[in-house]
Amino acid sequence: MCDTGVHGQHKLLNDIDHSQPGRKEKCDSPCASDKLIFNAENGHDNLEDQHGEPTVLNQRTFNVNGHFSSLKNRTLKLVAHNTGFHSVVPEALVLESKKSTEVVNLTVSCTATCLPFSSVLKEIPPASGFYPKEVTSPITHQPVGSFGVISCGSQDGDEETNERMLSAFSSFYQAKEKFKKELKIEGFLYSDLSVLASDIPYFPPEEEEENLEDGIHLVVCVHGLDGNSADLRLVKTFIELGLPGGKLDFLMSERNQTDTFADFDTMTDRLLDEIIQHIQLFNLSISRISFIGHSLGNVIIRSVLTRPRFRYYLNKLHTFLSLSGPHLGTLYNNSTLVSTGLWLMQKLKKSGSLLQLTFRDNTDLRKCFLYQLSQKTGLQYFKNVVLVASPQDRYVPFHSARIEMCKSALKDRHTGPVYAEMINNLLQPVVGAKDCTLIRHDVFHVLPNTANTLIGRAAHIAVLDSELFLEKFFLVAGLNYFK
Structure with a gap:
């Protein structure tokens, strides 16, 4: 599904609202700081320094479908700054499989415009007068306020108010241009992008009755070790908000929540029955x-795919979103x-799943559960x-969640x-499949x-309960995988 050609260079930056200095919003995410930074590079990452100076992170190929088709197979570079989130899209890169795609998302901060994405006009408005057209947010379909185009009603309005708004916008635009020059990067600002992963408002004014004649899209959410069916509630919420009327039906798995320390075969049977x-x-x-x-739920999902009773549904499979999944177990974990702790928990709970994740369920590694599971299709x-x-x-090794080699394994x-x-x-069948695309988000x-x-x-x-991460992830890229 990845194009093999190079689509040229396209760059993109996010806006920073300098017109309201010092304004902060309370963030309820698990992060103490206002930001989450998403990066996709195995090398050394240049993250934001102690003084909040912007630094450019590494890059990987960006591949999504639908409304983002114009950005297909492009690399995405990030710029972290203490006042906002900024992303740059440079030239295209295609991996050797031409289907595997490395993806890096965006930096997230709690700002006054955390929820709506704005559209900003590309030229400085006149110093006086009124902007002739009101511009709405592509997501909320509401008029853009201080972060975006200033919309004026009629000429009967308060001239003093209009002048103040125009002055604020002019200051914002100048600060925006100054920031771009400081970065020494040419490109479009993020708010200039009129197309996101979804341009449907969160709460459509008129909800049409769903036509289910063509069938529904069943989304099965599976929690991890010692989890429950509510763990992925925010994931479900943001998908539903971003794709209203998408004929989606969610199954929040709860059959294994009372005993996630059982062996994988037992938990596989429970999920399949459910x-x-x-x-x-x-x-x-x-x-x-x-x-x-x-987490552990991803291994259960892969195991379900191998069962004969599920064979009928294999041709209906659409997207597999793995959040911190230990696909290669916990070997070469760099946290002693x-x-x-996992070893002690396995002994105390007599956990079959932890025994299998650590490859101690058989003296011959090739007879261990995870190795044999890797040999099966799915x-x-x-x-x-x-x-x-x-x-x-450090609960799930980085290389295990990405399904890739690590330095310790090479030695x-x-x-x-x-x-x-x-x-x-695991990867050879995916790379060889005609219609399967592999995307990695770091x-x-x-x-x-x-x-x-x-x-x-x-x-x-954090991938479960950080509202900032989940909203930005699904709005920028994630919703495309469920369309």
């Missing part, structure tokens, strides 16, 4: 099936503290395989070759200095 019973109970006509998993039936990972997550002559075989088993969170951050738990759950 899916089939849900379809039969509501007599659903299924057109597409997508899966969203967090976490590894020790992922190649999806249209989109989206892997979201964070280098700050290990005993386990390393088996590890490489697993990766090849996420960097600005987190508080707490014990949860130290052990890597904060980043592990």
